[in-house]
Amino acid sequence: MFAVAHSKQAALGFRAHSGWTALVAVCVDRGSPAVLARHRVHLVETFTYEFRQPYHTAKKMPPDEGREFISRMQEEARRLAYRAICDLQSDLQKQELKLTRCGLLLASGKPLPDLDKILASHALIHTADGELFREALLHASVRCGLRDFRMKERELLDLAGRAFRRKPSDVMRRVTELGRSLGSPWSQDEKFATLAAWLALAARSKNTLKEREKLPAA
Numbered sequence: 001m002f003a004v005a006h007s008k009q010a011a012l013g014f015r016a017h018s019g020w021t022a023l024v025a026v027c028v029d030r031g032s033p034a035v036l037a038r039h040r041v042h043l044v045e046t047f048t049y050e051f052r053q054p055y056h057t058a059k060k061m062p063p064d065e066g067r068e069f070i071s072r073m074q075e076e077a078r079r080l081a082y083r084a085i086c087d088l089q090s091d092l093q094k095q096e097l098k099l100t101r102c103g104l105l106l107a108s109g110k111p112l113p114d115l116d117k118i119l120a121s122h123a124l125i126h127t128a129d130g131e132l133f134r135e136a137l138l139h140a141s142v143r144c145g146l147r148d149f150r151m152k153e154r155e156l157l158d159l160a161g162r163a164f165r166r167k168p169s170d171v172m173r174r175v176t177e178l179g180r181s182l183g184s185p186w187s188q189d190e191k192f193a194t195l196a197a198w199l200a201l202a203a204r205s206k207n208t209l210k211e212r213e214k215l216p217a218a
Contacts, residue, residue, distance in 0.1 A: 011101040013197030019052030022189035026197035043077040077136035103196030149200040
């Protein structure tokens with residue numbers, strides 16, 4: 001049994017890419033995860049390389065113009081992320097489910113330097129492009145009242161194994177099985193987003209248990 005208490009609460013999981021994210025909504029029913037929705041959400045209005053890779057694009061611009069372009073793309077990504085989360089919140093409310101948390105997969109998690117140093121490093125440009133869209137998802141989640149649970153992607157399976165007291169391969173097999181009734185797409189993006197959401201709910205359950213343990217006896 002993958003034990004997490006049943007609740008009317010749900011969580012979102014994100015696995016972000018440059019310009020878009022896999023988004024999966026999950027609840028827990030009788031100790032097992034259930035997928036409520038899955039989407040591939042665009043975080044740019046115009047889905048071309050120029051806009052999906054804003055730091056790559058800014059490097060080719062004069063400094064002030066590049067800085068303004070990145071700021072504009074950040075605001076656009078935040079707006080589109082907020083719209084997607086709000087729409088899903090509304091849909092889940094109709095099912096009497098409350099969206100309370102989100103799980104986000106991180107890359108290295110290291111803070112980025114200032115813009116000039118980013119644009120001077122091809123590796124940092126790649127990192128910054130991804131971070132812009134992850135930040136937009138976090139910003140939108142906060143606006144929607146969600147508590148975030150962040151984890152490094154390379155640690156995801158080990159973290160899930162410890163959280164659910166199962167072998168990481170068993171946890172991944174369970175997530176893979178969830179997609180059989182859903183059909184395509186059910187790639188690693190959706191699977192990892194599902195795990196991120198499931199872990200966010202597990203973290204909520206553990207925090208709730210700790211809060212209850214702190215309450216004085218009646």
